[in-house]
Amino acid sequence: MIVKIADTIISPLGCSTEENYQAVKAGCSALREYHWEDLPEPFVASLMEGERWKGNDVLTRFETLVIGAINHILPQIDFDISSPRVIIILSTTKGNVDLLEGRDGTPADSSPYPGETARKIAAHFGNPNRPIVVSNACISGLCAQIAAVRALESGRYDYAVVVGADVQSRFIISGFQSFKALSPEPCKPFDAHRLGLNLGEAAAAIVYQRVEKAQSGQWIAGTGAICNDANHISGPSRTGEGSFRALKTVLEDADVDDIAFVNVHGTATLYNDEMESIAIERAGLIDKPVNSLKGYYGHTMGAAGVMEVILSMRAVEDHTILGTKGFDSLGVSKNVKVSSEHCSTDKNSFIKLLSGFGGCNAAMLFTRTAGTSRTRKDIRVGISSQIMITPDEVILDWQKLSTTKQGGALLTELYREKINDYPKFFKMDELCKLGFVATELLLQGIGDRHEGTADRAIVLFNRTGSLCNDRNYQTTINDMENFFPSPSLFVYTLPNIVTGEIAIRNHYYGETSFYVLDQDDLALIRAMAEDVISQGRAKSVICGWLDCEDKDHYLARLEVVESL
Numbered sequence: 001m002i003v004k005i006a007d008t009i010i011s012p013l014g015c016s017t018e019e020n021y022q023a024v025k026a027g028c029s030a031l032r033e034y035h036w037e038d039l040p041e042p043f044v045a046s047l048m049e050g051e052r053w054k055g056n057d058v059l060t061r062f063e064t065l066v067i068g069a070i071n072h073i074l075p076q077i078d079f080d081i082s083s084p085r086v087i088i089i090l091s092t093t094k095g096n097v098d099l100l101e102g103r104d105g106t107p108a109d110s111s112p113y114p115g116e117t118a119r120k121i122a123a124h125f126g127n128p129n130r131p132i133v134v135s136n137a138c139i140s141g142l143c144a145q146i147a148a149v150r151a152l153e154s155g156r157y158d159y160a161v162v163v164g165a166d167v168q169s170r171f172i173i174s175g176f177q178s179f180k181a182l183s184p185e186p187c188k189p190f191d192a193h194r195l196g197l198n199l200g201e202a203a204a205a206i207v208y209q210r211v212e213k214a215q216s217g218q219w220i221a222g223t224g225a226i227c228n229d230a231n232h233i234s235g236p237s238r239t240g241e242g243s244f245r246a247l248k249t250v251l252e253d254a255d256v257d258d259i260a261f262v263n264v265h266g267t268a269t270l271y272n273d274e275m276e277s278i279a280i281e282r283a284g285l286i287d288k289p290v291n292s293l294k295g296y297y298g299h300t301m302g303a304a305g306v307m308e309v310i311l312s313m314r315a316v317e318d319h320t321i322l323g324t325k326g327f328d329s330l331g332v333s334k335n336v337k338v339s340s341e342h343c344s345t346d347k348n349s350f351i352k353l354l355s356g357f358g359g360c361n362a363a364m365l366f367t368r369t370a371g372t373s374r375t376r377k378d379i380r381v382g383i384s385s386q387i388m389i390t391p392d393e394v395i396l397d398w399q400k401l402s403t404t405k406q407g408g409a410l411l412t413e414l415y416r417e418k419i420n421d422y423p424k425f426f427k428m429d430e431l432c433k434l435g436f437v438a439t440e441l442l443l444q445g446i447g448d449r450h451e452g453t454a455d456r457a458i459v460l461f462n463r464t465g466s467l468c469n470d471r472n473y474q475t476t477i478n479d480m481e482n483f484f485p486s487p488s489l490f491v492y493t494l495p496n497i498v499t500g501e502i503a504i505r506n507h508y509y510g511e512t513s514f515y516v517l518d519q520d521d522l523a524l525i526r527a528m529a530e531d532v533i534s535q536g537r538a539k540s541v542i543c544g545w546l547d548c549e550d551k552d553h554y555l556a557r558l559e560v561v562e563s564l
Helices: 017-025 061-076 097-101 114-124 137-153 170-178 241-251 270-282 301-317 408-419 423-427 430-446 467-474 497-506 522-534
Strands: 002-010 032-034 043-046 086-091 132-134 159-166 202-210 220-228 259-263 289-291 349-356 360-367 381-389 394-396 456-462 512-516 540-550 553-563
Touching: 002 017, 002 061, 002 137, 002 301, 017 301, 043 170, 061 114, 061 159, 061 202, 086 114, 086 137, 086 301, 097 170, 097 467, 114 132, 114 512, 132 137, 137 159, 137 202, 137 220, 137 301, 137 349, 137 360, 137 512, 137 522, 159 301, 170 467, 202 301, 220 241, 220 497, 220 512, 241 270, 241 349, 241 360, 259 301, 270 349, 301 349, 301 360, 381 408, 381 430, 381 522, 394 430, 408 430, 423 430, 430 456, 430 467, 430 497, 430 540, 430 553, 456 497, 456 522, 467 540, 497 512, 522 540, 522 553
Parallel strands: 086 132, 086 159, 259 289, 259 349, 456 512, 456 540
Antiparallel strands: 002 202, 002 220, 032 043, 132 512, 159 202, 220 360, 349 360, 381 394, 381 553, 540 553
16 A cells, blocks of 8 residues: 655745645635746736745755755654655656757756756765656656555665656746746636636655555555556547546545546647546546646646645645636536536545646545555566667567668668558657657557557656757747747657557557666666556556657667466
């Protein structure tokens, strides 16, 4: 059984869980309008202010927030965070991406590589384990907690410290502006007059422990599920497919009568809120209260899934369903129960729901009611196929394929000679091209795509995240006189998009996850793939290392791990 033993939130509304909860309960919002000289348009956001959070010559703003959050939970725990039995998991969408701007004063040992950032943070606390960065777009915070539960249930660790954080920058704000996704006023989740989302900054930390039995009233991390829409890399499914499937999985182990509410993503974009309402109805939860916290904080990206879980826990402890700030009249097709007012509850559980670019969706149950502990399946796995692609050669199941090109031209040659039926290939960024070609050849090798099912998961890792395309996008916003942020480039500045492209191609509705490490670690990659199968989330997993520094420097080493 996995229980929560500590938590904290650092945000513009406060520097502890209690400060934040009381601010939200009082109806406070941190959203306000900002005018940045290096952006052509004003924007509404919730940003960390004050000298304390500006970073310094040792830590970036992002690192300052993450380390600050971990420091806040240290007095709450009675174990040594430097122990090898402790794993640190970092949830972030863009981390130190603002370092690409090349501004003066950057700490010498700070890096835009997410895995190296996580390693620096782990080293700060003396933790010897390789930290895991979850980079799964907007669902990263919930995915990080699901990964933590799996790592603890496997017995590899006794404690997991999960930290979600992101800071805003020209890079991120200009990208969302290019999508025309930002509201010019404080957002209005699920409202008939909603105009889009607001962005926010925060860091939140939650600590989980593996125990034999939960104490009375202790929070238990219940079933979690990650599912893909297999529909579109930047648009929600019109049927809410992935979100519905995630909810359906979570409800298999839930006491529905004890669910106080569903805390949704609720970004206040036209299509996200509509999609969530459809998924909630399809899952049979239309009579359950629904709330969104984006009207208080905006979309805090990698922090959202952690912070909103913590606030929802505190609300249930207070017998309260927090109101959806900004909501007035229902603006979605399904009659979900949304209210701007706080309500009382005597229930002891809630569901957290998130969705994001790449077609990814996640849901997770949290409860204070002790039930039957999940048993990890005793499984045997085998590897049915392997592929390695470098700029110079391709080896499929230990056989070298005949090729004539190198570097970026090699991927195009492989596509034309071996695939050649998916023109969208030419719109993809280099990471997606690499992942697409590698999986196509891998699946051709085993002759069974498992097309149209949720039985196959995609779990990929790398070192660079999406930095190859991040650099390309950065060039479109460097010069204010030639400022042309491109939505078609920005959507590929998330590494998990490659998992979405593979899911769409093969109609995979199962789990799609992307992780970043400071270096390749085959043992860890296989262990995390086996975690997915052992939880019954898939019968097979396409997993491995997929790293792309630029179009001429890359490595794909993928395999299909299957339950025997």
